[in-house]
Amino acid sequence: MSKKYDYLIVGGGLFGAAFCQIMTERGKRCAVIEKRESVGGNIATEQCDGITVHKFGAHIFHTSDKRVWDYVNRFAEFNNFVNSPIANYKGKLYNLPFNMFTFYQLWGCKTPSEARAVIDAQIAATGIEGEPKNLEEKALASVGEDVYKTLIKGYTEKQWGRDCKYLPSFIIGRVPLRFVYDNNYFNDRYQGIPLGGYTRMIEKMLDGADVTTGVDYFSDKAAFDAQAERVLYTGPIDRYFEYKFGELEYRSLRFETETLDTDDYQGNAVVNYTDFETPYTRIIEHKHFDRTQKSDKTVITREYPEQFSRGCEPYYPINDEKNGELYKKYARAAADTPNVLFGGRLAGYKYYDMDDTVAAVFDMTDKIAD
Numbered sequence: 001m002s003k004k005y006d007y008l009i010v011g012g013g014l015f016g017a018a019f020c021q022i023m024t025e026r027g028k029r030c031a032v033i034e035k036r037e038s039v040g041g042n043i044a045t046e047q048c049d050g051i052t053v054h055k056f057g058a059h060i061f062h063t064s065d066k067r068v069w070d071y072v073n074r075f076a077e078f079n080n081f082v083n084s085p086i087a088n089y090k091g092k093l094y095n096l097p098f099n100m101f102t103f104y105q106l107w108g109c110k111t112p113s114e115a116r117a118v119i120d121a122q123i124a125a126t127g128i129e130g131e132p133k134n135l136e137e138k139a140l141a142s143v144g145e146d147v148y149k150t151l152i153k154g155y156t157e158k159q160w161g162r163d164c165k166y167l168p169s170f171i172i173g174r175v176p177l178r179f180v181y182d183n184n185y186f187n188d189r190y191q192g193i194p195l196g197g198y199t200r201m202i203e204k205m206l207d208g209a210d211v212t213t214g215v216d217y218f219s220d221k222a223a224f225d226a227q228a229e230r231v232l233y234t235g236p237i238d239r240y241f242e243y244k245f246g247e248l249e250y251r252s253l254r255f256e257t258e259t260l261d262t263d264d265y266q267g268n269a270v271v272n273y274t275d276f277e278t279p280y281t282r283i284i285e286h287k288h289f290d291r292t293q294k295s296d297k298t299v300i301t302r303e304y305p306e307q308f309s310r311g312c313e314p315y316y317p318i319n320d321e322k323n324g325e326l327y328k329k330y331a332r333a334a335a336d337t338p339n340v341l342f343g344g345r346l347a348g349y350k351y352y353d354m355d356d357t358v359a360a361v362f363d364m365t366d367k368i369a370d
Contacts, residue, residue, distance in 0.1 A: 004227045005031045005210075010217045011234030013041020014198075014354060015344035017205040018071075018361040019232055023368075030209040031227065035235075037214050038199060039206060042315070043354065045197030049259055050295040051287045052197040056255065056313075057303060058270055058284045059198065062188040063355030069190040071358060076194030076201035081289055083191070084183035085270040085282075089150050096272065097185050098147055099178040106146055112179035119144045119177065138169035143177060154276035159305050159316075160251060168320055188355075193289050234344035236314060237330045245329040248349055249322075250314035254304040256280075265298050280304045317349045 007023055009016045012034035020030045038044055042056040060083045063069050072078075087094040095101035103115035122144025132138035135156065139148045152172070153164055160167055184191075194201045217224055217235065225231055233240055238248045269288035273280060280302040287298055308314055317323065327349040334342045343364055345352050352360065 003229050005029045006229050007031070007232055008033070008224055008228035008230075009209075009232045009234070010224075011041065011344065011346075012036075012039035012202065012206065012211065012213065013234060013344065014043055014202065014357045015352075015361055016041075016232065016234045017202045018358050019343065019365060020209050021075075021205040021207075022361065022365045024208045032206060032209050032211045033215045033217055033224065034211070034213045035216050039211065039213060040199040040202045043198040043202070045199045047197070048286075048299050049297045051293055051297075051299050052290055053257065053286045053299050054198075054284065054289070054301070057253065057301075058289070059354060060186070060191065060193060060289075061354050062186040062191040063353075064188045064190065065355055065359060066190075067362070068355045068358045071362075072194075072201070075204040076196070076198075078192035078194055079290055079292070081191065081193045081269075083185040083270070084268070085185060085272055086268050087151050087155075087272045087274045088278075089154075089274045090277075094151060095183050096151070097176055097178060097183075098143065098151065099183065100181045101183060102147075102151075103179075106150065115179060119147070122146060132169045134165050135167035135169050135171055136164035139164070139172060139175060142175040151274050153274075154278075155272060155274040155281055157276055158279075158281050160318075161305065161307060170319075195290065195292075230339045230341065232341045232343060234342075234347050236346045237327070237334060237342060237349060240342075240347075241330060241333055245333075246326055247310065248326055248330075249318040250308040250312075251316040251318065252306045252308040252312040253315050254306050255301050256304065257299060257301040259297055259299050261296075262298055263296050265300050314346060316351060317345075319350070323349070 006028040007030045009020050009030060009032045012032050016032060017039065020032055024030050043059045044055045045052050046055055060081060061072060061078065085096045087096050094105050100112065100115060103109045107118050109115040109118060123141060126140045128137050128141040132141055139152050156164055156172070265285050266283060268285065270282055270284055272282045282303050284301045285298055287293055287295060306312065341364065342348065343360060344357065
């Protein structure tokens with residue numbers, strides 16, 4: 001007896017939606033089930049007082065991959081938003097990413113050579129040589145003491161809930177220093193936010209599929225699986241295998257959103273709070289992501305990093321050695337699970353930018369012959 005669907009897709013976020021769209025376009029019958037009450041995953045948006053609100057933190061689509069950019073533009077018209085966040089350290093403001101405006105604000109340097117001289121001297125003063133032992137050593141050896149203590153240390157310790165001395169160095173990757181006056185946070189060729197929000201874009205991607213929201217896959221897993229020839233699972237991989245090897249660790253977030261009776265609260269889309277004492281990491285003012293939206297009110301969101309426990313929303317995988325070894329066990333189990341594909345941030349236990357997510361879907365679907 002043939003099954004009702006070719007693919008059951010567990011999760012209506014970007015990975016699931018892109019996979020669904022591509023396979024539907026190939027003539028496959030797809031069903032999507034989403035635990036939340038609306039699709040979109042962590043890039044979900046909603047309308048509030050004429051303003052598009054990012055429900056789970058700011059998401060700016062940026063990429064240098066033309067195939068990815070052309071693909072998402074099939075489902076939305078993107079604006080020309082350029083991400084230029086501001087850092088607030090104990091009441092003083094600094095431009096991000098670290099560039100000549102930042103160096104002028106820190107030291108009064110007006111030329112690249114002046115800024116390089118200060119940074120080189122501070123790096124030399126650290127006395128750090130060889131491979132950095134932790135995140136703090138890597139940051140100090142990359143940018144010196146002032147940039148680290150003012151703009152990295154407090155923010156990072158809030159984000160991860162640990163002293164930088166006890167965080168692995170690879171968490172921050174390469175610390176970018178720009179010796180030009182340029183506040184554009186990303187180097188990618190293409191950048192913007194879909195007009196009308198990401199949820200509308202995701203809904204268009206899911207057109208032609210049967211979509212059910214507010215349903216937990218694990219409430220009746222066997223019955224859901226029986227509906228389709230194959231399953232794409234985009235949820236937490238340890239949950240799929242009932243935590244049989246142990247629980248993977250994450251950091252979570254809490255969002256505090258409010259509507260204010262003013263037309264402009266902070267004058268910028270994103271302000272990071274880089275001191276440790278401020279409990280939130282940043283404030284997002286949503287209307288600045290699309291300044292064509294007119295409202296005499298504004299909506300802001302404060303982001304509070306939180307300890308993760310089962311039942312919380314997992315946001316950032318803790319990719320240290322212990323969790324890496326644990327994930328390998330789940331990855332081997334996934335590879336041995338017939339007719340089930342695992343994809344996305346949670347199933348892959350890896351933080352993805354949105355363009356990386358779409359590229360990963362391309363890679364997966366390009367390998368599917370049927």
